[in-house]
Amino acid sequence: MAHRLTIGLTGGIGSGKSAASACFERLGICVVDADVVAREVVEPNTQALADIAQHFGPAIIQPDGTLDRAQLRQLIFADPSQKAWLEALLHPIINQRLKEQLTNAQSAYVVFVSPLLLETTQHQLTDRILVIDCPPESQVARAALRDNIAPAQIEAIMATQLSRTERLARAQDVLHNHGSLDDLEVQVGKLHQRYLALSSRLD
Known part of the structure; x- marks a missing residue:
């Protein structure tokens, strides 16, 4: 079986990984989510x-x-x-x-979402690193709203993750999640075209 282009999507807590992965899914791309598997x-x-x-x-x-x-x-x-x-x-x-889900993915390329992609060996399963980035204060506000946990606990979680600077230094591609969902969708659409071109070279 031919190797399928695997894009590793990561970002700090509350950075918008779920929103970005949903954009890829709407484009017909298979998403494998480490958080979902960890719950399963x-x-x-x-x-x-x-x-x-x-x-x-x-x-x-x-x-x-x-x-x-x-x-x-x-x-x-x-x-x-x-x-x-x-x-x-x-x-x-x-x-x-x-590994099983990535191997069985049925789309032109596959997006592998993991909050600890770069902190663990999981990045070895990917061909390119895509980082979703937003200001730290936005991360805290979003995560507090979503998970109903105290800002101090979110900051403790952020402290266990790579710093924003380190994460961006290791990215081949970056999504800037500073604006609206429509803005994010446009950025994902452009990356989608790039990834389709890259994946066609692997065939």
Whole structure:
């Protein structure tokens, strides 16, 4: 099977990765999202969720059988060794699932969305890095509104991610998410044409 051009889309928390990936999907492009896969591997009745409950105790499971993400987030931010344990459990499962989805993608090219694309080995699965960028104050405001979490916690998450400068230095392409959704759509449309041209060279 021929190699399919894989675009790695990343950006800090609240930068607009979901909005950008939705633009690509509207153009008929297959999107593989690391956050979606990370949720799927800990759904009720999965082995990973059972392992997490055994390690952190049954209180980590909510009455409806799902993982208490807010509680888990607090536990791993408070204790780096717990974060390391969780990553050792989940990263191999997640990466295997991501590779399968990227291989099975049925579009001219594939967009792989991951918040930690450049902080982990996931960037090795991509051909080009596309960074979505916006001012840090916009990131905090958007993430607080979306996730209903305190600005201080968002800033703590931002501190674990690459700095804006480092991320931009590693990008081959940049989406500037400073304006409207229409503006973002126009930028994605231009990149789409570029990626179609690049992918045709791989065929």
